[in-house]
Amino acid sequence: MYDTAKTESALDQTETKISARNVQVYYGDTHAIKDVNVEIEDKTVTAFIGPSGCGKSTFLRCLNRMNDTIDICRVTGDILLDGEDIYDPKVDPVQLRAKVGMVFQKPNPFPKSIYDNIAYGPRIHGLARNKAELDEIVEKSLRRGAIWDEVKDRLDAPGTGLSGGQQQRLCIARAIATEPEVLLMDEPCSALDPIATAQVEELIDELRQSYSVVIVTHSMQQAARVSQKTAFFHLGHLVEYGETGQIFTNPEDPRTESYITGRIG
Amino acid sequence: MPTAWLVVFVLAVSAIGYIAGRRRALNSAGGDSRALHSLPVYYGFNVALSALVPSLLVLAVWLLAQPMLVENRVSGMIPAEAIPESSTLGLVMSDVRRVAEGLDIAVQQGALSEQEARAIRADVTDVRARLGDLGVALGSDVRSEVLSAAQRYRQITATGHLLMTLVVAALTLGGLGFAYARTNKDFRARNVVERGVLALLILAASLAILTTIGIVLSMLFETVNFFRLHSWTDFFFGSTWAPNFRGDSELSILPLLWGTLYISFIALLVAVPVGLFAAVYLSEYAHGHVRAFAKPLLEILAGIPTIVYGLFALLTVGPALVRVFGRGSEGLLGVDWMSGATSVLTAGVVMGIMLIPFVSSLSDDIINAVPQAMRDGSLGLGATRSETIRQVVLPAALPGIVGAILLAASRAIGETMIVVMGAGAIAKFSLNPLESMTTITTRIVSQLTGDTDFASPETLVAFALGITLFVLTLGLNVLALYIVRKYREQYE
Ligand SMILES: Nc1ncnc2c1ncn2[C@@H]1O[C@H](COP(=O)(O)OP(=O)(O)OP(=O)(O)O)[C@@H](O)[C@H]1O
Ligand SMILES: [Mg+2]
Numbered sequence: 001m002y003d004t005a006k007t008e009s010a011l012d013q014t015e016t017k018i019s020a021r022n023v024q025v026y027y028g029d030t031h032a033i034k035d036v037n038v039e040i041e042d043k044t045v046t047a048f049i050g051p052s053g054c055g056k057s058t059f060l061r062c063l064n065r066m067n068d069t070i071d072i073c074r075v076t077g078d079i080l081l082d083g084e085d086i087y088d089p090k091v092d093p094v095q096l097r098a099k100v101g102m103v104f105q106k107p108n109p110f111p112k113s114i115y116d117n118i119a120y121g122p123r124i125h126g127l128a129r130n131k132a133e134l135d136e137i138v139e140k141s142l143r144r145g146a147i148w149d150e151v152k153d154r155l156d157a158p159g160t161g162l163s164g165g166q167q168q169r170l171c172i173a174r175a176i177a178t179e180p181e182v183l184l185m186d187e188p189c190s191a192l193d194p195i196a197t198a199q200v201e202e203l204i205d206e207l208r209q210s211y212s213v214v215i216v217t218h219s220m221q222q223a224a225r226v227s228q229k230t231a232f233f234h235l236g237h238l239v240e241y242g243e244t245g246q247i248f249t250n251p252e253d254p255r256t257e258s259y260i261t262g263r264i265g
Numbered sequence: 266m267p268t269a270w271l272v273v274f275v276l277a278v279s280a281i282g283y284i285a286g287r288r289r290a291l292n293s294a295g296g297d298s299r300a301l302h303s304l305p306v307y308y309g310f311n312v313a314l315s316a317l318v319p320s321l322l323v324l325a326v327w328l329l330a331q332p333m334l335v336e337n338r339v340s341g342m343i344p345a346e347a348i349p350e351s352s353t354l355g356l357v358m359s360d361v362r363r364v365a366e367g368l369d370i371a372v373q374q375g376a377l378s379e380q381e382a383r384a385i386r387a388d389v390t391d392v393r394a395r396l397g398d399l400g401v402a403l404g405s406d407v408r409s410e411v412l413s414a415a416q417r418y419r420q421i422t423a424t425g426h427l428l429m430t431l432v433v434a435a436l437t438l439g440g441l442g443f444a445y446a447r448t449n450k451d452f453r454a455r456n457v458v459e460r461g462v463l464a465l466l467i468l469a470a471s472l473a474i475l476t477t478i479g480i481v482l483s484m485l486f487e488t489v490n491f492f493r494l495h496s497w498t499d500f501f502f503g504s505t506w507a508p509n510f511r512g513d514s515e516l517s518i519l520p521l522l523w524g525t526l527y528i529s530f531i532a533l534l535v536a537v538p539v540g541l542f543a544a545v546y547l548s549e550y551a552h553g554h555v556r557a558f559a560k561p562l563l564e565i566l567a568g569i570p571t572i573v574y575g576l577f578a579l580l581t582v583g584p585a586l587v588r589v590f591g592r593g594s595e596g597l598l599g600v601d602w603m604s605g606a607t608s609v610l611t612a613g614v615v616m617g618i619m620l621i622p623f624v625s626s627l628s629d630d631i632i633n634a635v636p637q638a639m640r641d642g643s644l645g646l647g648a649t650r651s652e653t654i655r656q657v658v659l660p661a662a663l664p665g666i667v668g669a670i671l672l673a674a675s676r677a678i679g680e681t682m683i684v685v686m687g688a689g690a691i692a693k694f695s696l697n698p699l700e701s702m703t704t705i706t707t708r709i710v711s712q713l714t715g716d717t718d719f720a721s722p723e724t725l726v727a728f729a730l731g732i733t734l735f736v737l738t739l740g741l742n743v744l745a746l747y748i749v750r751k752y753r754e755q756y757e
Contacts, residue, residue, distance in 0.1 A: 066645055069637075071553060098647025108638035111661045120656070121646040171642070178646055 017042040017182060017212040018063060023077035025058050025067070032058045034236040036077075040182075040229075045208050047223035047244065048216045050233035051259065056216045057105055059233070060184050063214065064100035065093040081182070098125055101180030105187050105216075107167035109159035109174075114151050117159040117170055118142060121178035137177055144206070145173025146199030164191040172200065176207070183207060185215045189222065201226050220260055224248050232256045268328070271430055275320050275437045279313040282441045286312030286448050294450040303455035311454040314461050315444035320436040327429045335425065339418045347410040357411065360403070364392070364415035365422070367401035374399060382419070387412040484735065487728035495722040500729060506692035506703075508712070508723045516726045518733060520692040524702035528613045528688055529677035531698060535617025537670055540624025547625070548632040549654055560629070567622040571682040578615035578687030579606060586611055590699055603699040605689070610698040612688035616680055620673045627672065631665035631749075632658060664748050671745035675738040681706040705730050 018040040025033035033055045040046050040063075048056045058067070065086060067073040079086050086096055098121075109117050118138045121127075128134035138155070142148040147169040151162070159170055168191045175183060185204070189197045204226050207213050217223050223230055223244065230247040232240045232255075240247060240256045251257045290308035294300035301308070340358055348357055368385075371377040376399055377385070385392065387409040396403060407415075448454070492500070495516060503517030543563065547556055583606025588596055591603035635658050643653040659666070689701020690711070712727040 064645065066641060069641065069644060094644075094647055094649050096647075097645055101647075102645040104638065104641060104645065106638055108636070108642040110639060110642065110657050120643070120648075124646065124648050124652055124656075174642075174646065 015042050016040070017044075017082065019078075019080045020059075020062075021078045021080075023059070023062060023075065023079060025055070025062060026074045027058075027070070028072040032236055033062070036238040038231060038238055038241055040212060040214060042212045043208055043210070044229055045204055045213045045215060045227040046229040046231065047227035048214065048231050048233060049218070049220070049223050049259070050239075052218075054233040055236045056233050057186050060102075060186055060214060060216055063182070063184055064097045064102055066097070066102060068093055098178055099180055100182040100184060101175040101178055103168075103172050103175045103183070103185040103188050105190070107164060107171050107191065109162070109167050109170050111158060111160050113156045114142075114159050114162070114170065115155040118174050118177050121174065125178060127178070141173040141177035142170075144176055144203055145169045146196060146203060147173060165193060165196055168192060169196060169200065172203070176203075180211065182212045182214070185213065187216050187218065189217070189219070197222070220248070232259065234259070268324070271324065271433055272321075274434065275317060275324075278437045278441055279317040282312035282316045282445065283309040285441075286310075286445055289445060289448045290450060290452075290454070293448070301450050302453050303458075307454035307458050308448050308452070310458050311452075311461075312441060312444040312448060314458065316437050316441040318461065318465075319440050320433045323436055324429070324433050327425075327432075331422070331425045331429070335418060335421045338421060339414050342414045342417060343410055347408070360405075360407075360411050361414045361418055363401070363403060364396070364407055364411060365418040367392075367396035367399065367403070368415065368419055370401055371396065371399055383416060385412070385416075481732075481735070484728050484732045487725055488732050491722055491725035491729045494725065500726070504694075506708070508726070510721070510723060514723055516722065518705070518730060520694055521703060521705045521708055521730065522733075523694050524609070524688065524692065525678055525704040525706070527698070527702065528609050528616065528684060528704060529674055531609060531613025532616035532620055532677045532680075533670065533674060535614055536620035536624050536673060539617075540621045540673075541628055541666065543621065543625040544628035544632055545654060545659075548629050549650065549658070560626070563622040563625055567626065569619075571619060571680060572686075574615050574619050575682040575686035577618075578611050578683055582615050583607060583611040583687060586614075586699075602697075605701060607687055607689035607701040608699050609688060609702050612684045613698070615687055616677055616683050619680070619683065620677060623676065624669055624673050627669035628662070628666050631662045631669065634665070635661045664751065668745040668747075668749035671741050671748070675741035675745070678741070679706065679734060679738050681710060685710055705734050709734075 016039045018038075020036055020038045020040075023033055023036045024031065036059060048060065050056055061067045062075055062079060063081075063086075067075055075087065081096070081100065084091070086093075110120065112120070115138055118141050119128075119134055122134060122137050128137055139148065139152075142151060147166060150166060151157075151170075159167065162170060168188060172185070172188055175185075189200055192200060201222065204213055204215065215223075215226065227244045229242065230244045231238055232247065232251075232253075234255050240251060240253045242252075247256060248260060251260060287305045287309035290301055291298060291305055298305050336358060339361060340354060343354065343357055343361075348354055368377070368382045372379055372382050376395070387407050392407040392412060393403045393405075495514075500516055500518055502519070503515055504519060505515040506517055506520045508514040508516060547560055547563075551559065586608065587603050587606055589598055590596065591601055593599070593601040639657055639661060640653055643657045644650075648656070684704045685707050688704060688707065690703050690707065691701055692703045692708070693700075695702065709727045709730050712724055712730075718724055
């Protein structure tokens with residue numbers, strides 16, 4: 001599967017969406033991300049892989065400044081979105097997060113109805129002019145999140161009452177309802193069964209037409225299936241970054257090879 | 266032997282038991298503590314507790330029960346015709362107790378020998394004068410029935426005391442002996458001590474519950490007495506509160522309830538917004554060090570005695586309000602709506618200030634219990650902080666906050682000192698917050714202070730008021746706890 005993906009990505013390879021230079025992240029005294037340089041391309045799916053605790057989530061949260069909410073977290077270096085430094089004081093993190101959406105590692109639906117969960121972002125950003133448009137956005141997002149059929153009869157039921165996997169898809173639908181330019185997904189399929197996983201992967205592939213998607217995953221197969229670029233993190237370092245096919249068939253770094261073949265992790 | 270010595274004896278025996286039990290266990294294992302079933306201390310505690318607990322329990326029960334039993338026996342000795350017209354059996358019995366006490370003191374000081382105290386006769390000696398010399402004042406001359414009852418009282422008490430000492434000492438030694446005999450290396454002392462600890466904890470818990478039941482029952486009895494003397498329809502449905510001592514008082518709770526609810530309402534009007542905003546600031550915006558400093562400060566406010574708030578109402582807030590709303594052309598607004606410092610508004614505002622830390626500290630805990638993931642989700646969608654708070658955090662915390670407000674309301678309803686000093690004493694139905702009004706708690710205080718006669722409805726009404734208040738606040742508390750608990754389950 002990644003063979004076709006590779007050729008496609010070669011065709012699409014247009015411009016850099018996000019570029020990170022010399023990024024360091026500290027949690028208090030812990031140095032969690034060490035000197036990471038990476039160029040994330042537009043209209044591309046980039047996979048972050050690596051053993052647990054290596055800093056994938058941390059780095060992902062830097063890309064939409066979610067780390068601002070953690071008091072002890074400190075980020076240095078430059079992260080440019082469309083050439084603009086997102087850590088510049090002029091930049092409004094609230095607006096940035098509307099452009100760079102995020103699906104979290106743990107599903108976190110609001111204690112509201114399913115409808116209100118999805119409508120939350122569009123309402124805040126005024127994306128719908130009337131109720132009909134809002135209904136349309138909700139339905140479209142739920143369909144793209146591969147959960148419409150399961151919830152269409154109970155849009156008024158609380159989102160917290162869904163199963164873990166359904167909640168995860170609800171959160172995905174919620175994130176795409178605001179039409180972000182970049183979608184950051186932290187292990188979006190960790191709670192999903194194979195069918196829902198396949199649906200989410202299909203969604204990711206579809207999103208690639210218009211957005212840049214970054215996905216953190218612990219599944220090598222998934223990384224290989226959905227991504228065109230792969231970044232391998234280890235102990236806070238970005239060890240290797242390149243074409244997914246290249247990383248999986250012919251990694252340059254011995255650490256990458258041993259992780260992919262299952263020797264470290 | 267005074268009771269204190271008995272307790273010392275019991276304690277000493279258990280201390281010896283601890284050492285002996287421990288040593289015996291170790292000896293039975295040949296000095297190797299690893300061969301024991303339990304750690305050596307458990308054997309010691311087992312013996313000590315076996316000696317201590319049953320005897321102290323019996324002692325406590327005995328000390329409570331003996332006076333009642335003795336009283337019962339002795340009061341049978343007083344014939345109905347010996348009770349004067351204006352008195353009751355209870356009053357005569359309190360005379361008996363005083364005489365008995367006086368005789369005790371006389372014997373102690375050596376003014377009478379034990380034999381003399383037993384043989385003294387009212388028709389021969391002037392008992393009142395002799396006891397008066399010893400500093401025991403008696404209201405009237407001691408009649409012979411009372412004196413002989415008092416002598417009997419002393420005698421039974423002395424016998425009971427001796428018996429108690431023997432029983433307690435026997436139990437102590439018996440418990441020690443029993444536990445000591447059972448001590449050997451295979452005895453499961455650890456499990457026995459565990460059960461003992463459990464029993465102790467249960468005892469403490471049930472004491473707390475029993476006390477509550479006792480309070481309710483005692484109030485209930487007096488309330489029943491009240492309703493024998495006064496019609497319940499007037500109490501619950503009447504419209505006037507006008508106690509007098511001519512016997513035709515109107516004692517309706519409704520005007521008092523109105524005052525109580527009105528003042529509580531104003532208090533909540535002050536406390537809820539301020540407390541809630543303070544909680545939102547503290548939990549969502551304040552930096553760690555501000556929070557570490559401001560939260561304890563707010564909680565200190567909660568520790569100020571309410572009488573201090575009452576003074577504040579009387580001396581500061583009341584006069585300030587009069588300056589604004591009263592004094593005619595000299596006042597700030599040039600109106601003359603308020604004449605005295607005491608008013609519904611005065612009491613309500615000060616009570617509101619008192620409740621602010623209560624509301625804010627509870628709400629702060631509840632807002633903090635909303636998982637961070639909820640906020641992250643909202644912020645990650647590009648919401649601002651205040652949007653996140655309004656649309657996600659507060660709705661999620663709402664049931665808990667409602668519970669906190671209900672708890673605050675029940676405190677407001679039961680609050681006494683502030684309304685005694687700040688609200689006034691006139692019972693009426695009025696919507697004007699600048700008038701003084703009175704509450705249930707203030708009336709309870711005023712009906713029970715000063716010279717009281719526990720047989721008149723004017724006094725007994727305090728108990729009916731009290732139990733109504735109790736039911737009211739209990740209901741609110743139960744509702745609040747139910748809501749808070751239901752909400753807690755959501756995130757666990
Ligand atoms: N809020 C935090 N405070 C302090 N340290 C943190 C915090 N979050 C993460 N860390 C530390 O940063 C390092 C990287 O964590 P991170 O969550 O980014 O790992 P991860 O690669 O996402 O792991 P996983 O695959 O298990 O999700 C870890 O050592 C972790 O202990
Ligand atoms: Mg992670």
